[in-house]
Amino acid sequence: MSDQKRFSKQEISQILSKASEIQRSKNISDSAQEGVTTSELREIAHEVGISNEVLDKAIQSFENRADIGFNWVIGTGELQSSTVIEGEISELQLDQLFPELNVITGKKGTFEQVGKSYEWEQVENGLESVRRVTILPKDGKTKVIHYVNWNDLRSLGLGLSAFLGALGLALILKAFGIEKSTYLLLSSIGAIVGYFGFMGGLKFYFDHQKKKLESIMQLITDTLEKPPQHRVQMDEAPIENSMKPIQRNKTKS
Numbered sequence: 001m002s003d004q005k006r007f008s009k010q011e012i013s014q015i016l017s018k019a020s021e022i023q024r025s026k027n028i029s030d031s032a033q034e035g036v037t038t039s040e041l042r043e044i045a046h047e048v049g050i051s052n053e054v055l056d057k058a059i060q061s062f063e064n065r066a067d068i069g070f071n072w073v074i075g076t077g078e079l080q081s082s083t084v085i086e087g088e089i090s091e092l093q094l095d096q097l098f099p100e101l102n103v104i105t106g107k108k109g110t111f112e113q114v115g116k117s118y119e120w121e122q123v124e125n126g127l128e129s130v131r132r133v134t135i136l137p138k139d140g141k142t143k144v145i146h147y148v149n150w151n152d153l154r155s156l157g158l159g160l161s162a163f164l165g166a167l168g169l170a171l172i173l174k175a176f177g178i179e180k181s182t183y184l185l186l187s188s189i190g191a192i193v194g195y196f197g198f199m200g201g202l203k204f205y206f207d208h209q210k211k212k213l214e215s216i217m218q219l220i221t222d223t224l225e226k227p228p229q230h231r232v233q234m235d236e237a238p239i240e241n242s243m244k245p246i247q248r249n250k251t252k253s
Contacts, residue, residue, distance in 0.1 A: 070207075088137035097223045101120055105131065
């Protein structure tokens with residue numbers, strides 16, 4: 001095959017998609033070889049004629065999964081939102097942010113610092129499997145990523161609701177004297193009803209999480225964009241009058 005062959009942009013997209021499928025099928029065990037960095041992604045995009053501006057918008061669109069709609073077929077079990085704040089945040093701002101996150105979510109999260117990045121995470125908070133806030137200060141800006149995942153609830157609920165729906169209908173039909181072969185066949189209808197019944201509840205929970213995600217992101221933005229409040233250290237505290245030397249007038253007797 002000639003190295004001078006030219007491909008259209010549509011062909012390039014299809015080729016890269018197919019190459020990605022082949023790469024995943026190899027199941028490479030070395031995790032260091034899996035995926036590419038942002039800079040490597042920019043190089044690939046440049047080679048196929050995609051500008052940095054377009055790539056940045058695509059990355060931001062991928063990271064902002066808060067705009068996705070609810071999937072009525074398999075359900076939706078995660079949301080993610082990201083934003084970039086001008087200026088690198090200080091530790092003082094973080095000291096103010098994380099306690100507020102604990103209050104608004106109703107549970108204390110764990111905090112971890114890796115290099116210059118910061119991560120606050122809650123696990124098994126009510127029906128939520130994971131809620132994570134990642135803060136990445138770099139090059140005079142601060143990137144904030146907020147992610148919430150309830151896939152454990154989704155997977156368990158959908159499977160259990162389908163089973164209970166099928167079992168419930170089978171027991172009802174059996175009670176009416178329907179033949180076993182018939183009520184076992186019709187029990188699939190109960191499974192479908194149970195499945196989409198739970199899906200309705202999951203949609204309500206999804207909407208709740210979406211509003212909560214927006215509220216928390218607004219809190220994070222407001223906290224990190226405002227000037228940090230100065231904390232008075234013990235050695236900075238003003239000297240009390242009671243601690244000043246007391247001068248007494250001496251009188252002669």
